[in-house]
Amino acid sequence: MKNLQIAILLLFSMFLFSSCEDVIDLDLDAGTSQLAVDALVKVNDGVQKVRLTMTSEYFDNASPARGATGATVVLTSNLGQTYTFIESTSNAGDYFSADSIKAITGEAFTLNISYRGNEFYAISPVVRGTIIDTLFVEERPAQFGNEAGKYFQLIARDSVGFGDYCWIRYKLNGQTDLRISSLQSALPVDAAFALGNADGLEFIFPIRNTINGDKPYLVGDTMDVELLSIDAEQWRFLNEMVTQLNNVGLFAEPIANVRGNVMNRDSKSKVKAVGCFGMARSSRARAVVE
Numbered sequence: 001m002k003n004l005q006i007a008i009l010l011l012f013s014m015f016l017f018s019s020c021e022d023v024i025d026l027d028l029d030a031g032t033s034q035l036a037v038d039a040l041v042k043v044n045d046g047v048q049k050v051r052l053t054m055t056s057e058y059f060d061n062a063s064p065a066r067g068a069t070g071a072t073v074v075l076t077s078n079l080g081q082t083y084t085f086i087e088s089t090s091n092a093g094d095y096f097s098a099d100s101i102k103a104i105t106g107e108a109f110t111l112n113i114s115y116r117g118n119e120f121y122a123i124s125p126v127v128r129g130t131i132i133d134t135l136f137v138e139e140r141p142a143q144f145g146n147e148a149g150k151y152f153q154l155i156a157r158d159s160v161g162f163g164d165y166c167w168i169r170y171k172l173n174g175q176t177d178l179r180i181s182s183l184q185s186a187l188p189v190d191a192a193f194a195l196g197n198a199d200g201l202e203f204i205f206p207i208r209n210t211i212n213g214d215k216p217y218l219v220g221d222t223m224d225v226e227l228l229s230i231d232a233e234q235w236r237f238l239n240e241m242v243t244q245l246n247n248v249g250l251f252a253e254p255i256a257n258v259r260g261n262v263m264n265r266d267s268k269s270k271v272k273a274v275g276c277f278g279m280a281r282s283s284r285a286r287a288v289v290e
Contacts, residue, residue, distance in 0.1 A: 035068055035120065037262045037275030039111055040234070041075065042282045043103040043126055050085050050095045052113070055274065067093020072114040077107050103279065111262075111277040119265040122277035129229045129281035130166055132156050137217070137289050149216020150289050152223045154208045158191040160200040165189055165235035167228040167280075170211045173221060177211075180245045185210040187238055221289045226282055233261050234278035 038051040052068035073085035073095045081102070085095035103109070103126045113120040133155040142148040158164055168186040170177055188207045191198035198204065211225060240258045247253055262273040 034257075034271075035113075035115055035118075035262075035273040035275075036065065037111075037113065037120070037122070037260070037273055037277060039122070039275070039277040040228075040230075040280055041101055041109070041111075041124075041278070042228075042280050043101050045282050046100050048085075048097045048101055050111070050277075052093045052095065052115070067091065068115060069093060070115070071095070072112075074112045075101065075109055076112065077103065077109045079104075079107055081107075081109075101279075109279050113262075113273075118269065118271050120262050120273050121265055122260075122262045124231050124233065124261075124278040126279045127229050127231055127281065128159060128164070129283060130156060130158060130164055130227060132225065132227050132283045132285045135223065135225055135285035135287045137287055140216075146212075146214045147216055150218075151209075151212045151216060152225075152287055154203070154211055154225055154285075156203050156208075156227055156283075158188075158198065158200055158203065162190060162196060162199050163232070165230050165232055167230055167235070167238060168207070168210055169226045169228065171224045172217075174224075180242060182210055183238070183245075184242050187235060187242075189235065217289045219289050222286065223288075224284070224286050226284050229281040229283075230278055234276055234280070237261070237276040237278075 034055045036053045036055050038053075041048045041050070050073050052071055052073070053065035054068050056065060069087065069092045071087070073087075075081075075083040075085065075097070083097050083101060085097050088094040088096060101109075105126055105128045107126045109124055109126065111122045111124075135152060135154050137150050138153045140146070140148060140151050154168075166188050168188070185193075185206055187193075188203055189195045189197075191201040191203050192207070193204075202208075211223060217223075237258060237260060244255070244258055247255065257274050258276075260274050260276045262275055262277060264271055264273065
């Protein structure tokens with residue numbers, strides 16, 4: 001009798017697990033392709049680029065984003081400046097300014113995009129700049145799980161007055177760091193990670209150390225750091241992007257587009273755009289391990 005019970009239990013288990021292998025085809029909405037705007041415009045920093053693409057369907061992992069060709073891209077300011085961006089003849093969707101964008105702190109710029117009968121726009125102010133004081137190499141002992149050796153040290157001081165948003169970007173030997181963990185710690189507000197926590201101070205150590213990994217650097221390694229001063233909207237966009245990139249695992253929420261600041265001038269139109277436009281100031285530094 002006991003053997004019969006075991007046999008029945010095994011048969012039931014086989015049925016249960018085999019039923020989990022059934023393929024269920026769902027008719028899901030692939031989503032509408034939208035205009036995607038990538039427009040970080042640096043002031044007083046040479047020719048600038050605005051990248052326009054069309055988004056792929058949500059479940060299409062094979063097709064890369066297509067360049068949005070034939071758009072009209074114009075940057076204007078509340079002080080009467082106008083810059084027209086011309087599309088590249090070699091790379092569809094890339095639009096370039098003829099020269100550097102001149103601006104002063106407090107000047108507000110509007111990015112105007114005409115594409116396929118729709119008029120899109122986004123607004124961003126020019127903020128004051130936070131400057132890199134120095135970037136150098138120092139010898140460190142083994143600590144915090146890191147090996148002893150040579151590491152880079154970034155020193156920057158926040159200006160007095162709350163509300164200075166930054167983005168630290170860097171390249172090691174010419175390669176941009178694309179780790180999500182690096183982006184998380186590379187978005188300081190004032191001298192720390194949140195508004196109101198620090199002001200007028202040197203960046204705290206976790207922010208200064210974001211350019212380092214857990215292993216020391218070798219002789220000849222070159223570090224290029226760019227400290228971008230951005231507005232609150234760009235900072236919010238980047239933080240929400242980090243949240244989406246980390247949105248994995250058992251308790252992940254449904255995937256959603258990160259809220260951008262690009263709007264259709266026709267508020268009643270169902271045609272929307274994604275992405276973010278922002279003005280920025282740039283401070284750069286380089287150091288080499290010797």
